Structures are given as structure tokens and as C-alpha cells.
Amino acid sequence: MATLHTQSTARLMMAPAVVLLLMWMLVPLGMTLWFSFLRYNLLMPGMEEWTGFDNYYYFLTDPAFSTALVNTLLLVGGVLLISVGGGIALALLLDQPFFGQGIVRLLVIAPFFVMPTVSALVWKNMFMNPVYGLFAWVAKFFGLQPVDWLAEVPLFSIVLIVAWQWLPFATLILLTALQSLDEEQREAAEMDGAGPVSRFIYIVLPHLSRAITVVILIETIFLLSVFAEILVTTNGGPGLQSTNLTYLVYAQALLQFDVGAASAGGIVAVILANIVAIFLMRIIGKNLDA
Amino acid sequence: MARAISPRRKWTITVVAWLLGLALFFPILWTVLTSFKTEGEAIASPPSLIAFDWTLANYFEVQARSNYFKYVGNSIVIALGSTLIGLLIAIPAAWAMAFSPTKRTKDVLMWMLSTKMLPPVGVLVPIYLIFRDTGLLDSRTGLIGVLTMINLPIIVWMLYTYFREIPGEILEAARMDGASLAKEIVYVLTPMALPGIASTMLLNIILAWNEAFWTLNLTASNAAPLTAFIAAYSSPEGLFWAKLSAASTLAIAPILIMGWFSQRQLIRGLTFGAVK
Numbered sequence A: 001m002a003t004l005h006t007q008s009t010a011r012l013m014m015a016p017a018v019v020l021l022l023m024w025m026l027v028p029l030g031m032t033l034w035f036s037f038l039r040y041n042l043l044m045p046g047m048e049e050w051t052g053f054d055n056y057y058y059f060l061t062d063p064a065f066s067t068a069l070v071n072t073l074l075l076v077g078g079v080l081l082i083s084v085g086g087g088i089a090l091a092l093l094l095d096q097p098f099f100g101q102g103i104v105r106l107l108v109i110a111p112f113f114v115m116p117t118v119s120a121l122v123w124k125n126m127f128m129n130p131v132y133g134l135f136a137w138v139a140k141f142f143g144l145q146p147v148d149w150l151a152e153v154p155l156f157s158i159v160l161i162v163a164w165q166w167l168p169f170a171t172l173i174l175l176t177a178l179q180s181l182d183e184e185q186r187e188a189a190e191m192d193g194a195g196p197v198s199r200f201i202y203i204v205l206p207h208l209s210r211a212i213t214v215v216i217l218i219e220t221i222f223l224l225s226v227f228a229e230i231l232v233t234t235n236g237g238p239g240l241q242s243t244n245l246t247y248l249v250y251a252q253a254l255l256q257f258d259v260g261a262a263s264a265g266g267i268v269a270v271i272l273a274n275i276v277a278i279f280l281m282r283i284i285g286k287n288l289d290a
Numbered sequence B: 001m002a003r004a005i006s007p008r009r010k011w012t013i014t015v016v017a018w019l020l021g022l023a024l025f026f027p028i029l030w031t032v033l034t035s036f037k038t039e040g041e042a043i044a045s046p047p048s049l050i051a052f053d054w055t056l057a058n059y060f061e062v063q064a065r066s067n068y069f070k071y072v073g074n075s076i077v078i079a080l081g082s083t084l085i086g087l088l089i090a091i092p093a094a095w096a097m098a099f100s101p102t103k104r105t106k107d108v109l110m111w112m113l114s115t116k117m118l119p120p121v122g123v124l125v126p127i128y129l130i131f132r133d134t135g136l137l138d139s140r141t142g143l144i145g146v147l148t149m150i151n152l153p154i155i156v157w158m159l160y161t162y163f164r165e166i167p168g169e170i171l172e173a174a175r176m177d178g179a180s181l182a183k184e185i186v187y188v189l190t191p192m193a194l195p196g197i198a199s200t201m202l203l204n205i206i207l208a209w210n211e212a213f214w215t216l217n218l219t220a221s222n223a224a225p226l227t228a229f230i231a232a233y234s235s236p237e238g239l240f241w242a243k244l245s246a247a248s249t250l251a252i253a254p255i256l257i258m259g260w261f262s263q264r265q266l267i268r269g270l271t272f273g274a275v276k
Helices: A007-035 A054-061 A063-094 A101-113 A116-127 A134-141 A154-179 A183-191 A196-223 A228-233 A245-255 A259-289 B007-034 B057-066 B068-099 B105-116 B121-134 B140-163 B169-176 B181-210 B214-218 B226-234 B241-261 B263-270
Strands: none
Touching: A007 A259, A007 B068, A007 B105, A007 B121, A007 B140, A054 A063, A054 A259, A063 A101, A063 A154, A063 A196, A063 A245, A063 B007, A101 A154, A101 B007, A101 B241, A116 A134, A116 A154, A116 A228, A116 B007, A116 B226, A116 B241, A154 A196, A154 A228, A154 B007, A154 B263, A183 A196, A196 A259, A228 A245, A228 B226, A245 A259, A245 B121, A259 B105, A259 B121, B007 B241, B057 B068, B057 B241, B068 B105, B068 B140, B068 B181, B068 B226, B068 B241, B105 B140, B121 B214, B140 B181, B140 B214, B140 B263, B169 B181, B181 B241, B181 B263, B214 B226, B226 B241, B241 B263
16 A cells, blocks of 8 residues: 555655664674684783684583573573463453452552662562561561572572563463453353363463463563673672573673673574574564464 | 452452452562661561651662762663654654555564564674774763664564554545645644554653663763662672662652553563554
8 A cells, every 4th residue: 555655755764774773783793793703802902813613612612601501491481480370370360350450450560660670689688688688587487597599599589580570571461362352252161061170271271372472482582681680689690500691691791801702602692592583473473464 | 241250259359369469569569668767677677567767868868879860860861862762763664664565564574573582692792892992881872872773673563553553544535635745644644643652652761761781781880870770789788778779769660650551552562563
């Protein structure tokens, strides 16, 4: 439908966005790729030289990489499990009629709007502090030994903090999807004698499947890049216990100034994220045709 | 359509839902409460929920000690700046794609989306070096540029999904009535497009305000927004929970309120229209 503009004006209108994004994508990514083949340390300027795949070899065989990769997977998997599982349960609950529905909905989604540094520090100090934190107080109240959360179970603690931020997101999207479920279909099943469990498995879950997939994929993209929560709570430690890939690349680049290795790590992270992205794009692309 | 359920069941659900909602909201509530305590009361055991001497001292101290409003200002300039520039670039693009689509439009949209999938560490090193060499490190200009680029795909997508809902027939009707292109844009299209643009703007301000990878890595003190200012409280020496809480409360309050108003748009924007 080219009623409003000719094709050339349309192209002209799109040009700034397309050109800028193209530059944003190609220039830095090209530089990262180029750096990843150089021996390049900011502390030794002028000593750059071509090293082929050495950086990749060192980055991928460094034990820190496998630790960070496992941590990344645990972090993403743990948060997904809590946020999607909890999100389905919460969405089913909030979809029922009850008093104050609107207010509870606001309370539930609130954590999603809290900036990452705030939520991480609030949890780290006021809840997880082994001496003055609320968790420690609760533990003492029941006569238990308080846990030093971020020192003893750092990755698990970070999973909790990040899950608190993403559970609202999952709930909100699944609730929206639930509300588009045809009520008559549910009632028909009820009249046919289907119990709540089989109604959930055969009617609700299939209806939610697309929303669940979208939640999983979008969260995965963001969770692969969790950074601030780690920086302000554990700095990746103790040791490497809470270092994920993003944090490892950051540490290599801005703490050890090893541009070459950090770039190789960056490219590895891009490849991993792309594997997820391909699936997400397919789903969104399908939706665009509809 | 309301389902018929027994009052008893409704009350049970009400109680459970409120308890869960309050539990999830509790860390925010606790932060707000702590911001009105003294430092001593903030770490008192047992902790008191509301029975403490309420004080506003933390809010004044945060400002006096660290010039808090400088960081608030940076946050506002960066969030608004990147949003407005993003809209300026995205509106024509989304407009063209919605009203004169070609067979490549879909590919362009998908490609834009793919740039959003790029993990920031993939481009951290070159951006950092470019910024260092051009004096953009720790500058608001640099940060506005980066945030504009990382949110541009979301802005284009959201606007596109809104613009596509404007019926093309209405334009033809206006034209039949003899409206010129300028009149068409001012009197017919703009009013119809405004709600979509406003929602897009709201969501993008929220995203830019809370962005915590680039703001932490590219700023030191001059251009540091609230994300970076709060991060400075992570240093282990001293327990300044009441002040941390006061700073945090101010940092999240405006965005929380905006977020509450834009729930629906949030879904549309963050799922790229896949869930409405």
C-alpha cells in the first residue's frame, strides 16, 4: 500500500535508523573480531601483534572459562526455573476473581522496575547480611545458625536476587496470555467433567505454551548478560564461584586490560547468545506474518 | 465474564494472593521504611517495622554528602536524551515500514531485532577504547549515544506495532475530503499516533533509567547516573543502610510509578509484539 509515500521517501525515512544500527553493529563487532586475533594488552601499548587463534585457545582452555560457562548456565537455568514456574503459578492465581486484584497486580510487578544495582544492594545488605540482615534475624529467631549467603552460596544468592526481578516479568506476560483464553472453552471442559488438573494440562498449558516460550527466550537473552548484580554483590567471587561469562570478559578487559583475550571471550558470548536468538527470532517472525 | 465461585473460595484466594503480593513487594517496602530510620535502627535486632522514630535526616544527608541531585540530573538527562533522540530516528522509520511496507520490511525489522540480541560484552572492548580515545568516557553525550543505539530496535518495533493499527482507509478518506499531506499529518495521523508514541517513550525511559551495564562501565563520576551512584554503596566499609535506602527510594520511586502506568505497553515492547 504505497498511498502515502513513494518508495523512495519511505527508504529515506528508514535510512537514519538503518544506517546507525548497521554502524553500531558492524564497527564495534568488527573491531572485537579483529582484536580477538591480536596479542593486545593495554598495559603494553604498541606491542600488538597477530596471534591467530591463540586468544581463543587460551580463553577456551582456561579453567576460568569452563567455570564461568557452568555458572552462566546455572544462573540462567535457576532463574528461569523460579521465574517461569512461579510465574505460571502466580498468573493462575491472579487470574481468579478476588478482592483488590488491581492492587495485588501492582505489588507483584513492582520488583521488575527496580534498578539492578538497587535490588542487588538491598538484598545483599538488608536481607543477606550474616549479622544484621533480616534472614539472619529470622534464623536466630528460630534458633538456627545464620547463613552468610553471599560468601557460602554466592551463585544461589545471585539467582535469588535476579529471580526476584524477573518473576514479575514472567507473571505479567503469562497473566496477559491467560486472560486471552476463551472462557467458554474452559467451561465446556468443566461441564464435560474435566478436573482442574486435566483442564490445566489439556487446555491452559497448551494455550500458554507460546507465551512461556517467549518468556524463556527473552529472559535467556537478558540473563546471559547479568552483570550489575554480580559486580555490586560478590565481584564474581569468592574465587570464581559467582563469575559468569559476562563478568569474566569484563574482568579480562577492564581489570586485567587483556584486550585480546577479552575480545575472544566477547565473540564466544556473541555466538552463545546467537544460538538462543535464532529460536526467538523464528517465533517473533512467525507472529509478524499472522 | 465472571465465573461463579463460592464466597469462601474467593476469600481464600484473596488472602493467598495478598500474602504473595506483599511478600514480593516486601523488599521495596522495607527499603522505603529503612530510609526513614536512623543508621542505628536500620541494623537493630529485632528489626522494627513501623515503631521507630521516623526521620528525614537520611534524605538530607545523602544530598549533603554526595551531591545526590547531580546523579539524579544525569539520570534524567541520559534517560530523556536517549529516548527523545531514539524517537526522532525511529518515528520516520517505523512510519515508513507501517505505511509503505515492501517485501523487505519484515527482514529489516528482524535484522533490527537481531542487533538487540547482541550481548554487550561482545562490543565492550571497542566501545570502551573508542570512548577513551575520543574523550567520551564519563560523558553524558557518550552515554546518550550508546543508550540510544541499544534501545533503538525496541523503539522502532513498538512504534511499528502501534502505527500498523492505524487504518490506512482513514488516510484515503481524509484525502478524498481534500486534505493536503501536511493537514493529513497534523490533523489525522498525529492524534492517532500520539498514544503509541507516548507509551513507547514511557517504556524507553524506564529501560534507559535502569540500564546498568553501560552506565557502570562507561562512567566514573561526572556523568554517573543513579545506577552507578548506588553501586558506590557496595564498598564494604561502614554500614550506611539508612542512607542507601534513602538514595534507593528516590532512585526507584519515579520509575516504579511510571512502570505501574505502562504495564500493557511493557508487555508489547518487551516481547516485540509477540504477546499482547
